[in-house]
Amino acid sequence: MLRLAVFASGFGSNLEAIYQSIASGALHGVELALVISNNSVSGALAFAREKGIPGRHLSLVRSGNDAHKLESEMLEVLHDARIDIIALAGFMKKLPEALLDRYQERIINIHPALLPEFGGNGMYGLNVHNAVIASGRKISGATVHMVEGEYDSGKIILQESCPVFEKDTPKLLSERVKEIEHRLLPEAIQIMADKITKSR
Numbered sequence: 001m002l003r004l005a006v007f008a009s010g011f012g013s014n015l016e017a018i019y020q021s022i023a024s025g026a027l028h029g030v031e032l033a034l035v036i037s038n039n040s041v042s043g044a045l046a047f048a049r050e051k052g053i054p055g056r057h058l059s060l061v062r063s064g065n066d067a068h069k070l071e072s073e074m075l076e077v078l079h080d081a082r083i084d085i086i087a088l089a090g091f092m093k094k095l096p097e098a099l100l101d102r103y104q105e106r107i108i109n110i111h112p113a114l115l116p117e118f119g120g121n122g123m124y125g126l127n128v129h130n131a132v133i134a135s136g137r138k139i140s141g142a143t144v145h146m147v148e149g150e151y152d153s154g155k156i157i158l159q160e161s162c163p164v165f166e167k168d169t170p171k172l173l174s175e176r177v178k179e180i181e182h183r184l185l186p187e188a189i190q191i192m193a194d195k196i197t198k199s200r
Helices: 013-024 043-051 067-080 097-102 125-135 170-199
Strands: 002-007 030-037 055-057 085-088 107-111 139-146 156-163
Touching: 002 013, 002 170, 013 030, 013 043, 013 170, 030 043, 030 067, 030 170, 043 055, 067 097, 085 170, 107 170, 125 170, 139 170, 156 170
Parallel strands: 002 030, 002 085, 030 055, 085 107
Antiparallel strands: 107 139, 139 156
């Protein structure tokens, strides 16, 4: 059984989708072992508490604005939890380089647009949907990709598209894309888990 850590900053809807996929057996061979958030009042940490999943609040502010200390704390928590795979599910902070090195090719992220468009620093949440609508694009969607040093730059694992309607607001488009995210992220975790299992 591979052990999964989910990093999330907000409401935790993708975390809940992962949890439900494991509970239903659609996502198998994976245990949801840890939730990490940079936001002490995030819905993700509340959901973890409700379901009895170990959760940790780790942030630069909590670490006294000491980036090295935060990096060490993250690595220690992940090591102690014996984590095999990391999924970023609406996590708004860049991961430390040492963490990227330690978990190379074992970290994935869900992005609410069709990369390589509408990615990069500052492109998250409603910012993305606002940019898509402002661009006049007729199609959006979600992308799961490997995490590398630059924002939204890693190899694409899965993508799925949806229409952008003339009367869409960023919130309406977000709701349509979220439905895709909730399917895609568990699927991508399964792909990664199967690959790791086969290589052992």
